[in-house]
Amino acid sequence: MRIRDVRAIPVSVPTPPESQVSMGFGRSVKRDAVLVRIRTEDGITGWGESHHGRSPGTIAHLVNAALAPLVTGADAADVTGVNMVLHQAQLTGLGLGTAAAIAMSGIDIALWDIRAQAVGWPLYRLLGGARRAVDAYAGGVALGYQPRGDLVDEVATLRAGGFRAVKLRIGDTPHDDLARVAAVREAHGTDLTILTDANTRYSVADALTVAPVLEEYGVAWLEEPLSRYDVHGYRQVAGASRVPLAAGENHYTRYEFAGLLDGGAVRVPQPDISKVGGLTEALKVAALASAWRLSISPHTAGTGINMAATVHFLAAQDNAGYFEADVSRNAALRTELTSQPYEWRPDGSVLPLDRPGIGVQIDEEFLAAHPLIDAPGFA
Known part of the structure; x- marks a missing residue:
């Protein structure tokens, strides 16, 4: 069950003025996230999520450019092994620290989704x-x-x-x-x-x-x-x-x-x-x-x-x-x-959902229709 490809996709949804909320971070003007999709050679697709970190484009680029090449071809069931590789590359030294932990999160969640789907169990x-x-x-x-x-x-x-x-x-x-x-x-x-x-x-x-x-x-x-x-x-x-x-x-x-x-x-x-x-x-x-x-x-x-x-x-x-x-x-x-x-x-x-894996379905048309808005999420 080898990892065939890893792809991070940033998504942004504007918040209309009547729905904006003021709080400690400021006034919310959009909602952001980074979805991470991992596909295996066996045809299983797992989905994870990395927090936007107030810079969703940066987090997605970090996944795609720096982390994905390190784990492509690895055993998707070996979550511990993948984490060891990413920790060594990005957290132990010379990495991006907080941003790396956020980026790694989406990969890890997607791998757990794959593992649970593979055995037919809810997560x-x-x-x-x-x-x-x-x-x-x-x-x-x-x-x-x-x-x-x-x-x-x-x-x-x-x-x-x-x-x-x-x-x-x-x-x-x-x-x-x-x-x-x-x-x-x-x-x-x-x-x-x-x-x-x-x-x-x-x-x-x-x-x-x-x-x-x-x-x-x-x-x-x-x-x-x-x-x-x-x-x-x-x-x-x-x-x-x-x-x-x-x-x-x-x-x-x-x-x-x-x-x-x-x-x-x-x-x-x-x-x-x-x-x-x-x-x-x-x-x-x-x-x-x-x-x-x-x-x-x-x-x-x-x-x-x-x-x-x-x-x-x-x-x-x-x-x-x-x-x-x-x-x-x-x-x-x-x-x-x-x-x-x-x-x-x-x-x-x-x-919790009672379907195999994490159990949610992704509307990829909605995802495609809401690309990254490269601007602050709070005004």
Whole structure:
């Protein structure tokens, strides 16, 4: 089962003005992703996804120009061997580091898709799991900086659809952030689980101001208040309240996660399988988290490939936390590019697909009709 060819395809979908959301990264003007297609000599096609890294054309070029030649002809079932080759070429030395981890992720996910298809199993079974439900929260590019009444109404719509947990975007100003959280808590009561995400936009002083008040509001976690590099700051903020700190979508490989979790400041690890190095690396991160008795709640973004694979992954973990369900207004990468990536349950949980491999179908006409827009995704 040799790899015949590897191809990365960047895709961009503009977001119309009425659907744009403001958050810590800015105002969303388009959605990007990089799909990775691997075909074997046996005729099996696997699909993976690399995060856009705010530069989808660059990530796709890295896959096509630097990584694909290294793995073409390799045994598609030898995921470990392929990872060793790519780690040595791009992560051990003289490589592109973060960009390489992102690019490698799409290749790795596609290989797992191929392996599961080859044996006729859904991915969760190949990973050692079962078709068990995973709790979900409403996330994605949504619930941003908007008038409190509009935010309360958006949460009401999501709750009517079955969600029992939502993630509010903070990182604006402490005053406005706390006012929005307070409004949602007052309107929806204590039976709603509120998560918050500052998208790295706080200073340590801001985070120390906000954290004790979030504890009063019963917030279940404070995600990425600070830069990924500010380990000392995370430790300071962790001591300011009992609200757990979450982080990891901007950390890469098991090695960075080992440093992130050491010391206990971050209690909710959040690898993104399209960024961390793929499913192979995410499995190692999950094992690390399990050793610290921590649940793992992956970040998701992009297309239905990432989302479907993430649900399979969580269904195979003994320390599965939340699945981040995309409720973005511009959801075409989930609803049009791919088939439905998971089965929704009315109790606010999701089930992995029960078809061989990752289980999603790709609309290649949609893919061809939405080529790369080589411009920033946030204004």
